[in-house]
Amino acid sequence: MHEKGSITAYLSLILVLMISLLLAGLYSVQLAGARVQMVSAVDQGLYSLFARYDRTLLERYQLFYVDGSRGQGDMQMGKLYGTMEEDIARILFNRVDGNHNGNIGDLVMQGGGITGYTLATDSGGSSVKEQAAAYMKASLGAQGVRLLLEKNSRDRDMAQNMENARESIEAGESLDQYDHLKEQAEQEQEARDEAGEEMMLPEAPEDFVNPIETVRELKQLGILSLVLPDGKELSGRTQELSALASGRKLETGMGMYETGREESGVTEEILFGEYILQHCGNFSSPQPCEGLAYQAEYIIQGNHSDIVNLKGVVHKLLLMREAANLLHLYQDQAKRAQTRAAAGVIASLLLLPEAVPVVEQILLVCWAYAESILDVRGLLAGEKVPAFKEASSWQLTLSNIPRLLDGADDLRKNDRKGMSYNDYLRILLGIRNSRQKMAGCLDMIEMGMRAEEGKSNFRMDCCLYTTEVQFSFIAGKGNTYEVIRGYGYDM
Numbered sequence: 001m002h003e004k005g006s007i008t009a010y011l012s013l014i015l016v017l018m019i020s021l022l023l024a025g026l027y028s029v030q031l032a033g034a035r036v037q038m039v040s041a042v043d044q045g046l047y048s049l050f051a052r053y054d055r056t057l058l059e060r061y062q063l064f065y066v067d068g069s070r071g072q073g074d075m076q077m078g079k080l081y082g083t084m085e086e087d088i089a090r091i092l093f094n095r096v097d098g099n100h101n102g103n104i105g106d107l108v109m110q111g112g113g114i115t116g117y118t119l120a121t122d123s124g125g126s127s128v129k130e131q132a133a134a135y136m137k138a139s140l141g142a143q144g145v146r147l148l149l150e151k152n153s154r155d156r157d158m159a160q161n162m163e164n165a166r167e168s169i170e171a172g173e174s175l176d177q178y179d180h181l182k183e184q185a186e187q188e189q190e191a192r193d194e195a196g197e198e199m200m201l202p203e204a205p206e207d208f209v210n211p212i213e214t215v216r217e218l219k220q221l222g223i224l225s226l227v228l229p230d231g232k233e234l235s236g237r238t239q240e241l242s243a244l245a246s247g248r249k250l251e252t253g254m255g256m257y258e259t260g261r262e263e264s265g266v267t268e269e270i271l272f273g274e275y276i277l278q279h280c281g282n283f284s285s286p287q288p289c290e291g292l293a294y295q296a297e298y299i300i301q302g303n304h305s306d307i308v309n310l311k312g313v314v315h316k317l318l319l320m321r322e323a324a325n326l327l328h329l330y331q332d333q334a335k336r337a338q339t340r341a342a343a344g345v346i347a348s349l350l351l352l353p354e355a356v357p358v359v360e361q362i363l364l365v366c367w368a369y370a371e372s373i374l375d376v377r378g379l380l381a382g383e384k385v386p387a388f389k390e391a392s393s394w395q396l397t398l399s400n401i402p403r404l405l406d407g408a409d410d411l412r413k414n415d416r417k418g419m420s421y422n423d424y425l426r427i428l429l430g431i432r433n434s435r436q437k438m439a440g441c442l443d444m445i446e447m448g449m450r451a452e453e454g455k456s457n458f459r460m461d462c463c464l465y466t467t468e469v470q471f472s473f474i475a476g477k478g479n480t481y482e483v484i485r486g487y488g489y490d491m
Contacts, residue, residue, distance in 0.1 A: 046084065112471030119460075121245060149267065158324075175362075212362060227377045282425060289448060300316075317376045328390075332394075346363075383412065
């Protein structure tokens with residue numbers, strides 16, 4: 001009997017030990033499951049938050065952001081956190097008070113908070129540029145991107161050639177030189193009169209009109225009146241810039257490494273310019289909503305007025321076309337001969353025969369400028385102009401320059417293989433400072449969004465891109481756990 005009792009006690013001890021180990025294992029599994037459940041719930045809460053992206057912003061501009069202002073015009077991080085906390089509680093406890101113990105490990109949520117976030121305007125709006133470039137890459141496809149890059153390379157070379165020639169083509173400088181020659185001629189005539197010398201003044205050939213004087217008249221007219229095609233109306237819209245992103249102090253993110261890059265690659269910059277042309281209005285395709293109609297011109301110029309922005313772009317186009325046209329005149333010997341002959345007439349009328357080379361250069365610049373007026377007028381009319389002219393595509397003879405005062409639209413030639421107004425905007429966007437270009441784009445996105453119903457307070461610096469959260473839980477017998485998770489549209 002004694003031996004049997006010893007065996008029973010020994011087995012009881014072993015059973016107690018085994019049961020203890022089993023219960024400890026079950027408790028450990030329970031806690032592990034609770035930790036998985038905690039992390040999963042926080043992840044799902046973040047996913048739920050970012051699933052509330054602004055659908056209007058996505059449909060109109062293909063950008064993923066959560067409107068952190070909830071339409072109020074200022075950040076509502078407390079409300080965003082509250083929404084996420086409710087979602088997590090609903091997932092864990094099937095209710096929102098956070099105290100129901102029907103889950104694994106008898107979890108209780110103690111609380112938490114948002115420990116970091118980034119906004120659309122952080123890092124100079126780099127997340128906007130990244131999303132825009134990604135959208136354009138997907139939209140164009142590999143072949144489309146390759147063709148765009150090749151075109152950009154050609155356009156950049158052309159712009160560089162024009163930039164190199166720009167210093168010598170300012171019509172204003174040429175007119176100043178001509179005025180100086182006229183003053184010199186008058187002074188010499190006065191000296192001859194005082195000395196009693198008499199000279200037979202030369203007479204100009206019949207029907208000869210001094211092209212330099214015509215260009216002077218053209219320069220005195222408004223720049224838009226020179227190039228605006230018949231039937232085209234100007235937008236008189238203006239925009240209060242202080243209400244837009246570039247004119248106010250912006251909200252900034254906190255506590256997270258900024259995911260965007262300060263400097264973007266060449267390809268991304270080119271794709272971003274294409275994105276602007278696709279999503280922003282311009283003179284050839286004005287934006288119909290309230291605010292500025294010529295949005296691409298605003299991004300290039302940065303003024304509050306459509307008319308002022310268009311004037312700035314037209315001035316740049318005239319300079320670009322003037323440079324290209326002057327290069328053609330230098331190379332065309334027939335036109336050089338005409339210019340030299342006209343310079344001889346003008347110099348003889350001034351009684352300054354030695355000034356023929358100077359007058360010839362002034363005439364070349366004036367002729368290039370006059371041709372550029374027809375070019376830009378054609379661009380604004382929706383026509384195309386070749387990057388560099390040939391004899392067959394040249395429009396204006398030296399003797400026809402005075403006709404510009406009456407329009408001379410019948411002299412325009414539309415080259416279907418040439419460059420359009422949008423092509424020139426692409427070049428101007430390409431040489432625009434990257435930060436200024438992004439600031440202008442953010443302004444135009446805000447302006448466009450505010451024209452949508454219920455979006456009058458929309459702000460890009462209230463658009464959430466990434467966030468990091470921290471939540472505390474109690475599981476089992478007083479075990480405390482912290483869960484830190486981050487999520488965003490770049491992940």
